[in-house]
Amino acid sequence: MIVKTAAQEMFAPLKNQSFLRACMRQATEHTPVWLMRQAGRYLPEYRATRAKAGSFMGLATNVDYATEVTLQPLERYPLDAAILFSDILTVPDAMGLGLSFAIGEGPRFAHSVRDEAAVARLAVPDMDKLRYVFDAVASIRRALNGRVPLIGFSGSPWTLACYMVEGAGSDDYRQVKTMLYARPDLMHRILTINADAVAAYLNAQIDAGAQAVMIFDSWGGVLADGAFQAFSLAYTARVLGQLKRTHDGAVIPRIVFTKGGGLWLKEMGQLDCDVLGLDWTVNLAHARALLGGRVGGAGKALQGNIDPNVLFANPEQIGAEVGRVLQTFGAPHRAPVDDPDQTGPTHIFNLGHGISQHTPAENVAVLVEAVHSISRNLRRDTQ
Amino acid sequence: MIVKTAAQEMFAPLKNQSFLRACMRQATEHTPVWLMRQAGRYLPEYRATRAKAGSFMGLATNVDYATEVTLQPLERYPLDAAILFSDILTVPDAMGLGLSFAIGEGPRFAHSVRDEAAVARLAVPDMDKLRYVFDAVASIRRALNGRVPLIGFSGSPWTLACYMVEGAGSDDYRQVKTMLYARPDLMHRILTINADAVAAYLNAQIDAGAQAVMIFDSWGGVLADGAFQAFSLAYTARVLGQLKRTHDGAVIPRIVFTKGGGLWLKEMGQLDCDVLGLDWTVNLAHARALLGGRVGGAGKALQGNIDPNVLFANPEQIGAEVGRVLQTFGAPHRAPVDDPDQTGPTHIFNLGHGISQHTPAENVAVLVEAVHSISRNLRRDTQ
Numbered sequence: 001m002i003v004k005t006a007a008q009e010m011f012a013p014l015k016n017q018s019f020l021r022a023c024m025r026q027a028t029e030h031t032p033v034w035l036m037r038q039a040g041r042y043l044p045e046y047r048a049t050r051a052k053a054g055s056f057m058g059l060a061t062n063v064d065y066a067t068e069v070t071l072q073p074l075e076r077y078p079l080d081a082a083i084l085f086s087d088i089l090t091v092p093d094a095m096g097l098g099l100s101f102a103i104g105e106g107p108r109f110a111h112s113v114r115d116e117a118a119v120a121r122l123a124v125p126d127m128d129k130l131r132y133v134f135d136a137v138a139s140i141r142r143a144l145n146g147r148v149p150l151i152g153f154s155g156s157p158w159t160l161a162c163y164m165v166e167g168a169g170s171d172d173y174r175q176v177k178t179m180l181y182a183r184p185d186l187m188h189r190i191l192t193i194n195a196d197a198v199a200a201y202l203n204a205q206i207d208a209g210a211q212a213v214m215i216f217d218s219w220g221g222v223l224a225d226g227a228f229q230a231f232s233l234a235y236t237a238r239v240l241g242q243l244k245r246t247h248d249g250a251v252i253p254r255i256v257f258t259k260g261g262g263l264w265l266k267e268m269g270q271l272d273c274d275v276l277g278l279d280w281t282v283n284l285a286h287a288r289a290l291l292g293g294r295v296g297g298a299g300k301a302l303q304g305n306i307d308p309n310v311l312f313a314n315p316e317q318i319g320a321e322v323g324r325v326l327q328t329f330g331a332p333h334r335a336p337v338d339d340p341d342q343t344g345p346t347h348i349f350n351l352g353h354g355i356s357q358h359t360p361a362e363n364v365a366v367l368v369e370a371v372h373s374i375s376r377n378l379r380r381d382t383q
Numbered sequence: 384m385i386v387k388t389a390a391q392e393m394f395a396p397l398k399n400q401s402f403l404r405a406c407m408r409q410a411t412e413h414t415p416v417w418l419m420r421q422a423g424r425y426l427p428e429y430r431a432t433r434a435k436a437g438s439f440m441g442l443a444t445n446v447d448y449a450t451e452v453t454l455q456p457l458e459r460y461p462l463d464a465a466i467l468f469s470d471i472l473t474v475p476d477a478m479g480l481g482l483s484f485a486i487g488e489g490p491r492f493a494h495s496v497r498d499e500a501a502v503a504r505l506a507v508p509d510m511d512k513l514r515y516v517f518d519a520v521a522s523i524r525r526a527l528n529g530r531v532p533l534i535g536f537s538g539s540p541w542t543l544a545c546y547m548v549e550g551a552g553s554d555d556y557r558q559v560k561t562m563l564y565a566r567p568d569l570m571h572r573i574l575t576i577n578a579d580a581v582a583a584y585l586n587a588q589i590d591a592g593a594q595a596v597m598i599f600d601s602w603g604g605v606l607a608d609g610a611f612q613a614f615s616l617a618y619t620a621r622v623l624g625q626l627k628r629t630h631d632g633a634v635i636p637r638i639v640f641t642k643g644g645g646l647w648l649k650e651m652g653q654l655d656c657d658v659l660g661l662d663w664t665v666n667l668a669h670a671r672a673l674l675g676g677r678v679g680g681a682g683k684a685l686q687g688n689i690d691p692n693v694l695f696a697n698p699e700q701i702g703a704e705v706g707r708v709l710q711t712f713g714a715p716h717r718a719p720v721d722d723p724d725q726t727g728p729t730h731i732f733n734l735g736h737g738i739s740q741h742t743p744a745e746n747v748a749v750l751v752e753a754v755h756s757i758s759r760n761l762r763r764d765t766q
Contacts, residue, residue, distance in 0.1 A: 172692070172739060173692065174692055174695065174739060174741060177690065177692035177695070178692060178695035178696070180692075181690075181692060181693050181695060181696035181700055181704065182695060182696040182697060182700060221664065223663075223664070224663035224664065224688075224689075224690040224735070225663065225664055225665060225666045225711075226666075226707070226711075227690070228664070260643070260664070262645075262646045263645045263646060263664050263665065263666075280606075280607035280608065281604065281606070281607065281608055281611070281643070281646050282608060282646065283608045283609075283646075305607075306607075307560065307564075307607040307610070309555070309556065309557055309560035309561060309563075309564060310564050312557065312560070312561035312564060312565060313561070313564035313565040314565060317564055317565060321564065324609070328608075328609075352607070356555060356557060358557060
C-alpha cells in the first residue's frame with residue numbers, strides 16, 4: 001500500500017476507466033479508443049490555437065495552449081484517453097540541438113550530431129529545461145477533471161537518434177545508418193544518453209500526473225534485422241527498466257509502439273511493458289495469438305491498428321473497416337462477475353499511425369462511434 | 384524438348400550460370416550477387432552517359448545508352464547478373480500518362496488517375512509503344528555476349544497504381560488509399576489492367592531475350608494486412624499466371640520482391656514464382672525455414688537482403704556485414720556429384736533495396752568480393 005500524497009489529491013477521480021483497464025488486460029464494456037495525433041491539424045479549432053501561438057514550438061511550450069489543444073478532440077468525440085500535446089523531439093531540443101519547425105516541413109535541428117566531438121558534448125539534459133512539458137501535464141490533468149486518463153509520451157532512444165544525426169526527417173536514414181555501421185561506438189553512446197534522458201523525462205511526466213506513458217519508436221522499422229534488436233529494442237528496454245511502476249498508488253501502464261516493427265513482435269513481447277502498439281500491416285489475430293496471453297495469465301494488451309486512410313472513405317465504409325479490425329482481434333475478454341479484474345487478451349482501438357491533417361473531422365466521429373457500438377455488440381454476442 | 388529458334392541462335396551461350404542456377408535452387412560454387420539499381424548514379428560513368436542523354440527518359444529510351452549503362456557495373460565488378468536499365472513506370476507511360484523526371488525529384492505523371500472517367504480511359508497499352516524497352520533487352524543481351532544472364536523487370540500492378548493515382552511519389556499514399564477504401568471497384572479495375580499490361584510487357588521482354596524476370600512490388604509494404612492480399616498479392620499472382628514459363632527451351636525464372644512484405648512471406652510462398660526478394664528487415668534464417676524448402680524438394684530461392692547503408696562503412700565492416708548475412712542464411716546447398724542439379728535452399732545475394740546514389744563505388748567492389756570469397760569458404764567449411 002502506497003500512501004497517497006498531497007499531489008494526487010489535487011486531481012479528480014477518474015470517471016472513464018476503460019483505457020487504463022484495457023492496458024492492464026482487464027475487461028471493459030466497450031473497446032476503448034483514442035487516436036495518435038488526435039489533437040492536431042485536421043481540427044479547425046487546433047489550427048486557430050496554432051495561429052494564436054505563432055509557431056508549433058510556441059504552441060507546445062505554452063501551458064495554456066497545450067492544455068487547450070489537448071482537450072479539443074475530447075470536446076468533439078467520446079474518446080477514452082487524452083494524450084499530452086507535445087512533440088517527440090523535446091528531449092534533444094533540451095540537449096541544446098535547437099529544434100524548429102519550418103512551415104510545411106517537418107522538424108529540423110540547428111545542430112546535428114554527426115561526429116565524435118558532437119557526441120562527446122551530449123548529456124542527459126537538466127529536466128528543468130523541460131519544465132514546460134511537466135507543467136502542461138499537470139495543467140491538462142487538472143483540466144481533464146477525471147474525464148479520461150492522460151497519456152504522457154516520448155520518442156524512443158533510436159527515433160530521437162535518427163533526428164539528432166540526420167538533423168531532420170530522412171528518406172533513407174543514410175547519416176544515422178552510416179554512423180551505426182561505421183561508428184557503432186558513437187551510436188551506442190548517443191543511445192545510452194537518450195535512454196537515460198527519456199527515462200528521466202517520462203518519470204517526470206508521471207510525477208506531474210501522466211497516468212500512462214507511451215514510447216514512440218517511429219523509426220525502429222527502418223532498421224535491419226539484428227540492428228533493430230541492438231540499436232532500438234535494447235534501448236527501449238533500458239528506458240523501461242528505469243521507469244516508475246506506480247505513482248501515488250496507481251500502476252502506470254507503459255505502451256511501446258514500433259512503427260514497422262511487426263516482424264519483431266515476439267521479441268517485443270519480452271519487453272517489460274503492458275501494451276504493444278501495432279501498425280496496420282500487422283494481423284491482430286496473429287498478434288493476439290502471439291502476445292495477447294490467456295485469461296487469468298500474463299500477456300500484452302494490443303493497441304491499434306486501422307489505416308488512417310480509412311478515414312477518407314464514406315461513413316458506411318469506415319464502419320465496415322472498424323468492424324473488420326475488431327473482428328480480427330476477435331472475441332473480447334469478459335470477466336466473471338465475482339472476479340471483474342481477471343486478466344485476459346484486450347484491445348485498445350487506435351490508428352496504425354498518426355491521423356492525417358487532411359482527415360474530415362466528421363469522419364472521426366463516425367470511427368469513434370463505430371468502435372464503441374460494434375465493440376459493445378461483440379460483447380453482447382459472446383455473452 | 385523445345386526446338387531452339389533462330390532468335391536464340393543469335394545469342395552466345397551463357398558462361399556464368401550461377402545466378403540462374405541459384406534461381407532454380409541448384410547448387411553453385413559461390414553465392415551469386417547482383418545489386419538492385421547497380422547501373423546508376425553512384426557510378427561516374429553512368430552520370431557521364433546520363434549527361435549525354437540529356438534526361439532520364441532520354442537515357443532509358445535510347446537503345447545504345449541503355450545498353451551502355453547496363454554494362455557499366457559489369458566492367459567494374461564481377462557481378463553474376465545484369466539487369467535491364469529502365470524504369471518501373473514505363474508501362475503507365477505507355478498508357479498515355481506522360482512520365483517525366485524533374486531534376487532532383489522522383490518520377491511524375493502529367494495525368495494522374497483519380498476519378499471514374501480517368502479509370503475508364505485506361506487500357507493495356509499497345510506493346511509497340513514499349514518497343515524501345517524490348518530493343519534494349521535484345522541489344523543488351525547481344526552486348527553481354529553470354530557473360531552473365533540478363534534480368535528483365537516491371538513494377539507490380541499495385542506499385543504502378545500507386546504512382547498512377549498519386550501522380551508522383553508519396554509519403555502517405557493518401558490518394559491511392561482513398562480510392563482503395565472509398566472506390567475499391569475503381570482500384571480493382573486499374574489493377575486488372577495493370578496486371579494484364581505487366582504480363583504482356585514481361586512476356587515481350589522474355590521474347591526479346593530476358594533470361595529471368597523480376598516484379599518490383601516496391602510499395603506493397605504500405606498496405607494494411609488484408610488490403611495487401613487483395614490489392615497487391617492477388618494481382619502479382621495474376622501477372623505470374625500469364626507469364627511464359629520457358630523461352631527457346633530455357634526456363635525463365637520469376638522473382639517477386641515486395642519491399643516491406645516480410646509479414647506476408649508465408650502467403651508470398653504460395654506465389655507461382657521461383658525467387659522471393661527480401662528487404663533487410665527479414666531474418667534470412669527465418670525466411671529459409673519458412674520458404675527455402677528441403678534438399679530434393681520444392682521451395683523458393685531467396686534474394687537479398689543487406690542494408691544498402693552498409694556500403695557507407697569501411698571495408699572490414701562491409702566484409703563483416705556480408706559475412707553476417709551469409710551466415711544468417713546458413714549452410715549453402717551442395718549437390719552430390721552424381722546429381723549436380725539436385726534442388727535445395729539457395730541464396731542470391733543482393734541489397735534489400737536499390738543502391739544509394741551516394742555510395743562510394745570502391746565499396747561495391749569490396750562487397751562483391753566479400754560475397755564471393757566468404758561464400759566460397761562457407762562451401763569449403765561445410766564440405
